[in-house]
Amino acid sequence: MTDRTELEQEIAVEQRHLDRVYTRLAELRQAAVRAESDGYRLARVGNFGALVERDAMVFHAAQRRHLLDTEHEGLVFGRLDLHSQQVLHVGRLGIRDETAGTLVVDWRAPAAAPFYRATPAQPLGVVRRRMIQSTGERVTGIEDDLLDPAAASPEMTTVGDGALLAALSQATGRGMRDIVATIQREQDEAIRSPGSGVTVVSGGPGTGKTAVALHRAAYLLYTDRSRYAGGGILVVGPSAVFVEYIGSVLPSLGEETATLAALGGLFPGVTATRTDPAEVAAVKGSLRMRRVLERAARDTAPGAPDELRLLYRGELLRVDRRELNAIRDRALRRGARRNEVRRVGFDGVFAALWAQARRLGIPGLPQQRAFEEELADRTDFREFLKAWWPRLHPRHVLAWLAQPERLRRYAADVLSADEVRLLGDAYRAGDSTVGLTVADVALLDELDALLGRPMKPARPRRDPFQLAGGVRELSTFADRQRAARQAARQRPEDYREYTHVVVDESQDVSPMQWRMIGRRGRLASWTVVGDPAQTAWTGDPAELARARDHALGRRPRHHFTLTTNYRNPAEIFAVAAAEIRRVDPDLPLPIAVRSTGVDPVRLTVPPAELETTVLAAVNALLAEVPGTVGVVTPVPRRAEVAGWLDGLDAPRLQVVTSLEAKGMEYDGVVLVAPGEIRAEPGSGVRTLYVALSRATQRLTTVDLTG
Numbered sequence: 001m002t003d004r005t006e007l008e009q010e011i012a013v014e015q016r017h018l019d020r021v022y023t024r025l026a027e028l029r030q031a032a033v034r035a036e037s038d039g040y041r042l043a044r045v046g047n048f049g050a051l052v053e054r055d056a057m058v059f060h061a062a063q064r065r066h067l068l069d070t071e072h073e074g075l076v077f078g079r080l081d082l083h084s085q086q087v088l089h090v091g092r093l094g095i096r097d098e099t100a101g102t103l104v105v106d107w108r109a110p111a112a113a114p115f116y117r118a119t120p121a122q123p124l125g126v127v128r129r130r131m132i133q134s135t136g137e138r139v140t141g142i143e144d145d146l147l148d149p150a151a152a153s154p155e156m157t158t159v160g161d162g163a164l165l166a167a168l169s170q171a172t173g174r175g176m177r178d179i180v181a182t183i184q185r186e187q188d189e190a191i192r193s194p195g196s197g198v199t200v201v202s203g204g205p206g207t208g209k210t211a212v213a214l215h216r217a218a219y220l221l222y223t224d225r226s227r228y229a230g231g232g233i234l235v236v237g238p239s240a241v242f243v244e245y246i247g248s249v250l251p252s253l254g255e256e257t258a259t260l261a262a263l264g265g266l267f268p269g270v271t272a273t274r275t276d277p278a279e280v281a282a283v284k285g286s287l288r289m290r291r292v293l294e295r296a297a298r299d300t301a302p303g304a305p306d307e308l309r310l311l312y313r314g315e316l317l318r319v320d321r322r323e324l325n326a327i328r329d330r331a332l333r334r335g336a337r338r339n340e341v342r343r344v345g346f347d348g349v350f351a352a353l354w355a356q357a358r359r360l361g362i363p364g365l366p367q368q369r370a371f372e373e374e375l376a377d378r379t380d381f382r383e384f385l386k387a388w389w390p391r392l393h394p395r396h397v398l399a400w401l402a403q404p405e406r407l408r409r410y411a412a413d414v415l416s417a418d419e420v421r422l423l424g425d426a427y428r429a430g431d432s433t434v435g436l437t438v439a440d441v442a443l444l445d446e447l448d449a450l451l452g453r454p455m456k457p458a459r460p461r462r463d464p465f466q467l468a469g470g471v472r473e474l475s476t477f478a479d480r481q482r483a484a485r486q487a488a489r490q491r492p493e494d495y496r497e498y499t500h501v502v503v504d505e506s507q508d509v510s511p512m513q514w515r516m517i518g519r520r521g522r523l524a525s526w527t528v529v530g531d532p533a534q535t536a537w538t539g540d541p542a543e544l545a546r547a548r549d550h551a552l553g554r555r556p557r558h559h560f561t562l563t564t565n566y567r568n569p570a571e572i573f574a575v576a577a578a579e580i581r582r583v584d585p586d587l588p589l590p591i592a593v594r595s596t597g598v599d600p601v602r603l604t605v606p607p608a609e610l611e612t613t614v615l616a617a618v619n620a621l622l623a624e625v626p627g628t629v630g631v632v633t634p635v636p637r638r639a640e641v642a643g644w645l646d647g648l649d650a651p652r653l654q655v656v657t658s659l660e661a662k663g664m665e666y667d668g669v670v671l672v673a674p675g676e677i678r679a680e681p682g683s684g685v686r687t688l689y690v691a692l693s694r695a696t697q698r699l700t701t702v703d704l705t706g
Contacts, residue, residue: 007142010159014079014132015139017089021076021103022137024095035488068176076104078115078132083151089132090115108222110396116188118206123147128156164397184208190560191216195224195500197556201529204590205576205693206567210527210663212560213502214249218256220500231524232491233258236506236517239438240273241266241660262439266520266642267394268443268493272436275635275659278682280426283419285438285510286537287547290446295410296397297450298332300325303387306592308349310381315360319352322395324388338392339451341530345389394447398440402427442512445519481653496520505662506530511547518551526552533580533587534690536659538682563691565590567665571599572699576692579678583685600699607704611644617670617700622650625697627667632691642673658691669695675703 021128021139078090105112118126127148133141143160146152190212193199199216203209217235237243240262247260264272274678276284278314300306306321317328327348350372357365365371375381400406404424411420429435436444501521503509507530509517518637537544566572573592580587605613614631621629629650633641635657656664658677669691677688692699 007159010142010157011139014130014142017103018076018134018137018139020133021089021091021095024085024097024103025075027098028095074134075130076134078112079128080115080118080126080130080451081130081156083125083127088112089110089267092576100211103228108219109329113188113192116191117185119185120147121553122185124172125333127151128158130159131216136683140209140568147312155678184564184566186560186562186564187212187215190562191219193253193558193560195220195228196482196525197206197558198528198552199558199560201527201560202531203529203533203562204533204565205615205690206565206573206592206665207562207590209245209531209562210504210568212562213504213527213529214246215582216502218267218501221257228499229256229257231497232495233500233502234498234520234524235260235502236504236661237262237506239660240271241656242505242663245664259495262438263509263516264441266516267448270436270441270444272438272441274437275657276426276437278536278538280422281439281510282537282682283415283423284426284437284443285512285537286539287511287515287543287694288414289443289512290515290656291414292401292410293397293446293450294444296400296406297338297392297447298328299400299406299410300328301387301390301392301396302403304390305384308384308388310353310375310376310384312353313362315357315362315363317353319356319361322693323352325348330388332353337450342389342391346385346427349385349388350704366373374556392451394444394451395436397447397451398443399427439510439512442510442516446512496522498524498541500525500527502527502529504541506532506537506548507532508662509548510537510539511543514544514551525555530554533584533589534575534662534686536683563590566594566627567696568592568693569594569596569598569697571596572695573693575600575699576689579685579692580689598698600701603702603704610702612703613702614641614670614672618645618648618653621651621668621670621698621700622648625667627656627697628652629665629668629670630666631670631672632658632660632661632673632694632696634680636659637672637676658687661691661694665694665696667696668698669700669703672701674701 048369076089076091080088080090082088088102088111089104090106090107090112093104094102094105094109095104097103100493107115114124114128118124118129127146129145129147131143132139133143141160144158146158187208190199190201193216201209202210213235217233221233235246235258237246237260243260243262243265246486262271264270274534275281281318306324308317308319308324310317331344331348332338336344354368356370357371366374401410407420407424407427411423416421426437427435457607488519496519498520501517501524503517503526508527568576570592573590577589580589601617603613604616618629618631631641631645631653632654638655638657645653645655654666669690671691674688674691677691678684680687692701
């Protein structure tokens with residue numbers, strides 16, 4: 001064990017350097033504030049060039065000041081002692097002193113790569129690697145790895161049992177912990193892989209797949225900001241719980257421009273959190289649903305009139321069902337989108353009425369254009385057109401699947417009788433306003449592509465300085481330029497031109513969901529991370545592979561496999577590994593590299609004692625671990641278990657379903673009714689494998705007897 005005096009001496013060494021860093025940070029911030037003020041004073045020159053120069057100075061100074069403010073906490077987290085006798089400190093932000101000497105190297109810079117990649121086998125010129133923990137501006141702890149003992153000087157001191165294991169033993173906090181300082185070589189290689197093409201990262205629980213995905217997004221923004229910030233980076237996660245969990249990570253890495261979205265929130269105006277049973281999700285996620293939805297998108301709307309009868313100048317004009325259907329079919333030529341060709345359908349009705357009026361030889365019949373204008377002025381005719389060819393939202397058409405006769409027609413020769421029954425029961429059981437599930441969101445997106453959107457006149461952009469009554473607010477040139485830049489950065493709600501797309505927990509993305517994500521990444525490079533062993537998808541694997549390949553296109557692919565489980569102690573992962581071996585005995589699993597010496601607690605109780613036992617187990621973990629405690633339940637039990645814990649005032653506590661637990665981690669986990677999760681059809685064992693591998697410190701399972 002390291003002598004306490006040596007530890008204190010080394011902490012003091014790092015504290016002196018950290019003091020220099022924060023002193024310099026304060027100087028840089030003050031310089032940014034002065035530059036901002038100096039920029040405004042340039043306006044006194046009075047010419048246009050001075051105004052432009054002022055705006056540029058103010059804009060860049062404000063950006064710099066914001067960056068320095070946001071990176072204040074935990075700014076320096078590592079140190080490298082190199083063979084060359086050079087010492088490099090690694091942190092969130094690159095900082096130089098007043099003589100341009102390096103005080104801190106940005107973690108994304110090439111010079112910082114050995115901090116992540118160096119190993120005793122390949123030290124990469126690193127003698128000692130040090131991890132530095134701090135709170136505010138005070139160093140609180142250090143841990144060293146001596147990577148090349150032969151090159152170490154006699155006076156070099158090493159402290160602690162190793163940086164990585166120390167970091168992984170710390171509490172995680174409410175959000176996903178910042179593991180910039182714990183990325184290891186295999187993770188770092190994936191993070192720094194080429195920006196073009198598709199980077200595919202696979203690995204078992206706890207191998208840092210999510211950390212790799214998020215740090216890769218930050219790395220790409222650092223290396224080519226104009227490209228990736230300009231086009232945008234989209235990060236797609238499996239659930240809203242997961243997106244909230246990772247929400248603070250990119251800002252903590254100095255990046256705030258990426259868009260985070262759950263699969264249930266990719267379609268504009270919809271946020272779905274409910275999940276379908278596995279067998280229903282398999283039907284909704286199948287590519288065969290495309291054919292079902294294509295038929296629905298071309299069908300007559302419910303309640304639409306099947307005949308037009310119009311009295312014109314004493315003569316009855318009539319268009320029957322057969323002719324109306326023919327007009328609609330001609331308008332909906334192959335590839336035509338219903339909402340976009342609405343006018344074509346109307347023109348077909350006008351043409352049919354005009355031809356009929358001419359055949360009848362109506363006296364005083366005007367020219368065709370005047371005839372159409374005359375009809376268009378009639379309220380009864382306009383109401384007919386709106387009812388016969390209404391503007392349709394995807395939710396309207398999706399709701400038609402709840403009608404048995406329509407669903408049978410749409411699904412004929414596409415879905416089996418059992419699949420039609422499952423789908424029909426699911427839609428008839430759901431409420432039309434709140435019943436959407438995560439799987440439905442991809443169907444809405446497909447319908448949106450099939451229906452199209454009606455053309456709308458462009459709205460003039462509102463002047464942000466226009467007040468009521470036409471009065472203009474007094475503003476500076478810089479104010480107006482800043483507003484113009486902000487307007488240019490604003491993307492539409494349904495933006496689809498991302499430069500890079502990150503898909504986390506990709507093993508659970510269905511074929512229809514791949515189509516949805518693919519529409520937003522047609523111009524993008526990709527990072528795809530996942531673990532096939534954790535998949536909850538029970539549909540056709542070949543169909544899934546086709547959909548994924550179609551979304552990713554023919555871009556070159558770079559594959560990386562993560563093999564080390566940093567999250568779970570060996571005692572906990574052994575339980576999870578035994579579970580997955582039930583269905584795949586030969587599956588290669590990651591190696592858990594640390595041990596706590598504490599075995600998981602396994603409890604089995606009668607149903608009548610489940611509530612009190614779970615409550616006691618949760619209270620015990622809250623007392624044992626300083627960080628977060630997750631209570632993982634079977635999907636149907638979530639509300640029930642959450643009710644049992646309502647009385648606990650513990651911000652560190654979170655209740656999630658076994659599906660919501662994907663990608664999450666907690667210091668302590670209470671797993672409720674694992675037998676019920678295992679018994680779920682299709683993917684029960686794999687889902688339980690996920691739930692068992694969420695804990696970083698303690699695991700308690702509470703199962704039912706019988």
